[in-house]
Amino acid sequence: MSERCANLLAALGGLEEELILEAAEDRAKKRRRWPRRLVKTLAACAALAVIGVGVLYLVPTGAHSGGSNVGGKGDDPRSFLLYEGPVLPLTLRDAREDVSAERSVNLDFAGWDTEGTELLIRDSYTLKNTSGQDQTLRALYPFIERFSEVSRRRPTLTLDGAELETTLLAGYYAGGYEGPWKGSVGGDENEGSVNMNYPDSWEDYRDLLAGGSYFDAALSPYPDFTGVTAWVYDLTDPWYTLAEGQEAARPVLRITVPLDYARTRLLHTGGFSGWSWDDGEGWMRFQYDIPGETKGSYKDDGHRTVVAVGEEPGDLTIEGFTSTGDRAQPLEAGATVTKRAVDLEEYLRALALERYGGFDGQDGRPDFETVYGQFKLWLVTDGPLAQEPKERYRDGDLNFGEAASVDRVLWLEAEITVPAGASVTLTAELTKEGSSDPFRSRGSTGGAEYELATRLGSNLAFTHQSATLEDRGKIEIVRQNFGFDLKKGVKTVPLTGEIYFLEVKAKAD
Amino acid sequence: MEDTELVELFWARDESALAGVSEKYGGLCRQLARRLLGSDRDAEECVSDVLLRLWESIPPQRPLSLKAYMLKITRNLTVDRWRGNTAAFRAGELTALTPELEACLPASPSAEEVSGERQTAEAVDRWLKTLSKDDRTLFLRRYWFGDTVKEIARSRGVPANRLTQKLNRLRGGLRRALEKEGIVL
Numbered sequence: 001m002s003e004r005c006a007n008l009l010a011a012l013g014g015l016e017e018e019l020i021l022e023a024a025e026d027r028a029k030k031r032r033r034w035p036r037r038l039v040k041t042l043a044a045c046a047a048l049a050v051i052g053v054g055v056l057y058l059v060p061t062g063a064h065s066g067g068s069n070v071g072g073k074g075d076d077p078r079s080f081l082l083y084e085g086p087v088l089p090l091t092l093r094d095a096r097e098d099v100s101a102e103r104s105v106n107l108d109f110a111g112w113d114t115e116g117t118e119l120l121i122r123d124s125y126t127l128k129n130t131s132g133q134d135q136t137l138r139a140l141y142p143f144i145e146r147f148s149e150v151s152r153r154r155p156t157l158t159l160d161g162a163e164l165e166t167t168l169l170a171g172y173y174a175g176g177y178e179g180p181w182k183g184s185v186g187g188d189e190n191e192g193s194v195n196m197n198y199p200d201s202w203e204d205y206r207d208l209l210a211g212g213s214y215f216d217a218a219l220s221p222y223p224d225f226t227g228v229t230a231w232v233y234d235l236t237d238p239w240y241t242l243a244e245g246q247e248a249a250r251p252v253l254r255i256t257v258p259l260d261y262a263r264t265r266l267l268h269t270g271g272f273s274g275w276s277w278d279d280g281e282g283w284m285r286f287q288y289d290i291p292g293e294t295k296g297s298y299k300d301d302g303h304r305t306v307v308a309v310g311e312e313p314g315d316l317t318i319e320g321f322t323s324t325g326d327r328a329q330p331l332e333a334g335a336t337v338t339k340r341a342v343d344l345e346e347y348l349r350a351l352a353l354e355r356y357g358g359f360d361g362q363d364g365r366p367d368f369e370t371v372y373g374q375f376k377l378w379l380v381t382d383g384p385l386a387q388e389p390k391e392r393y394r395d396g397d398l399n400f401g402e403a404a405s406v407d408r409v410l411w412l413e414a415e416i417t418v419p420a421g422a423s424v425t426l427t428a429e430l431t432k433e434g435s436s437d438p439f440r441s442r443g444s445t446g447g448a449e450y451e452l453a454t455r456l457g458s459n460l461a462f463t464h465q466s467a468t469l470e471d472r473g474k475i476e477i478v479r480q481n482f483g484f485d486l487k488k489g490v491k492t493v494p495l496t497g498e499i500y501f502l503e504v505k506a507k508a509d
Numbered sequence: 510m511e512d513t514e515l516v517e518l519f520w521a522r523d524e525s526a527l528a529g530v531s532e533k534y535g536g537l538c539r540q541l542a543r544r545l546l547g548s549d550r551d552a553e554e555c556v557s558d559v560l561l562r563l564w565e566s567i568p569p570q571r572p573l574s575l576k577a578y579m580l581k582i583t584r585n586l587t588v589d590r591w592r593g594n595t596a597a598f599r600a601g602e603l604t605a606l607t608p609e610l611e612a613c614l615p616a617s618p619s620a621e622e623v624s625g626e627r628q629t630a631e632a633v634d635r636w637l638k639t640l641s642k643d644d645r646t647l648f649l650r651r652y653w654f655g656d657t658v659k660e661i662a663r664s665r666g667v668p669a670n671r672l673t674q675k676l677n678r679l680r681g682g683l684r685r686a687l688e689k690e691g692i693v694l
Contacts, residue, residue, distance in 0.1 A: 015630055
């Protein structure tokens with residue numbers, strides 16, 4: 001980022017309050033979470049090698065199953081622009097033939113109104129041990145969320161009323177990527193991977209979870225870069241000298257690293273205003289503004305860091321220019337460059353500890369190792385150390401924020417014992433936002449849809465499932481396939497299909 | 510509690526004012542900071558700093574809109590925190606916004622004295638007021654609040670591509686306006 005850009009960013013903070021309030025009102029009317037779109041496919045199975053570092057990491061992305069049997073009546077579930085994903089059923093770490101389950105789901109609209117679509121869900125499982133021995137199980141309750149929101153959305157698990165201690169298991173990013181013009185007119189054929197493409201229908205989660213490979217990956221160890229040498233180039237104290245009569249509107253340094261991209265990857269820790277590469281010629285180039293005098297509270301010390309992973313690259317070169325663009329003239333300039341060899345694992349861990357320090361495993365938050373592990377997984381599957389990095393990450397930026405902010409399936413794991421010939425009741429209590437679609441609801445009162453999967457991703461032997469609706473007089477049903485009938489008082493129904501949906505809107509006064 | 514009552518509590522040095530504003534606008538400020546910084550921890554710390562700044566600034570200030578006042582403090586502290594972070598730890602929408610904002614930068618033909626933040630803000634204010642409300646709020650939602658183009662597009666029911674093009678034009682318009690006003694960044 002250039003200092004000039006930072007100045008503009010800061011100056012925007014001083015705009016008139018009336019203008020800020022006007023924009024705040026505009027966004028408050030429609031404020032939503034990050035939108036999601038249809039994920040077409042993920043690679044069936046990708047063997048991803050970190051170039052030259054001797055790490056091979058296999059990430060299965062789930063087998064794609066065929067069509068679904070929706071069951072029930074009414075229309076099928078739909079895709080959404082703002083998709084929250086279905087409520088998923090409990091599963092076990094290891095399937096047990098002598099344990100059966102009866103499930104009852106309570107859908108409570110007590111906290112629901114036109115301003116919020118948070119549904120209170122009480123998802124109960126009566127687990128029956130039909131054997132003559134006590135059974136100790138590792139129960140896993142899945143939910144769809146991003147790390148940054150887990151503390152707010154983490155379900156509470158109880159066993160016969162007593163709260164269970166749980167540990168968090170995490171799946172990788174649940175979505176895919178798309179080109180920059182996907183979805184625009186004439187853009188459907190546009191390939192690319194520069195933008196996130198979140199799941200937008202239950203089928204996306206069905207495809208993700210079917211076959212169990214996604215869950216298996218969540219149990220797999222994270223990549224370990226211990227013993228992998230990386231070369232850290234620290235650039236400090238950038239300078240430039242103007243020749244007589246020369247002017248530099250925006251003095252910049254350009255750093256060029258000669259490398260074979262198939263054998264060496266470059267990472268950086270940010271602060272560059274531009275980058276480019278040429279695989280054929282064999283170089284990668286970064287550019288940044290030479291800081292001027294410090295203004296305000298912003299202090300750019302001119303320190304930038306580039307990290308080479310794989311084969312040691314050749315000597316980097318530094319050039320100075322009077323500005324960016326076609327009219328830039330060479331400028332006498334340079335910086336102090338120090339190079340050191342580091343252990344990649346130690347180096348990344350130190351960075352991550354500062355970046356992910358808030359993930360401490362307390363108050364429902366994920367622990368550091370889980371978030372850091374998913375960051376490393378991102379590095380080698382989609383990120384700059386992947387065999388084929390997504391375009392979004394091709395510049396090598398160590399994007400710590402991404403791992404914390406993408407949707408994924410998570411599981412709460414708890415060990416429970418079911419006595420011989422007896423039953424216990426495990427209950428998950430959680431809240432769930434409704435999925436919605438501004439295009440469809442535009443001009444109407446708007447609605448929210450909730451989905452419930454009965455068997456997706458579960459290895460439990462269910463003997464019966466049912467759902468109970470507590471409408472609290474607050475909602476009207478727009479469409480559904482549960483079979484509820486509020487007028488006739490049918491509020492509890494059996495569940496025999498695979499996926500159920502319920503679209504509601506606020507009840508008219 | 511009404512804003513005016515909260516402001517009176519600040520003037521009376523009644524610490525319940527902090528609880529009041531925290532309850533009323535804390536979530537909004539936290540959401541803005543979290544979005545711009547991409548970090549829960551930084552956002553929490555930022556909101557704490559906002560409350561401290563409120564306590565220190567009222568009195569003597571008597572803001573007409575406590576909401577706008579808090580949002581502005583939040584954003585300013587957020588930007589300060591983001592700028593103060595080492596590059597490795599910059600994340601959130603602020604990081605995504607900077608490449609776009611580069612297109613708003615006026616040409617600086619020589620090493621002139623850099624314009625002050627207030628002078629620049631006033632120039633941007635004037636430019637914003639020449640826009641339609643839709644365009645004005647679009648620009649501010651993207652570059653002040655950090656809303657993504659897709660979010661704005663879906664809330665307005667228009668293709669993201671259209672907004673991307675419009676934002677591109679708006680950035681060019683701001684650059685020309687700043688050049689016309691002689692702003693140097």
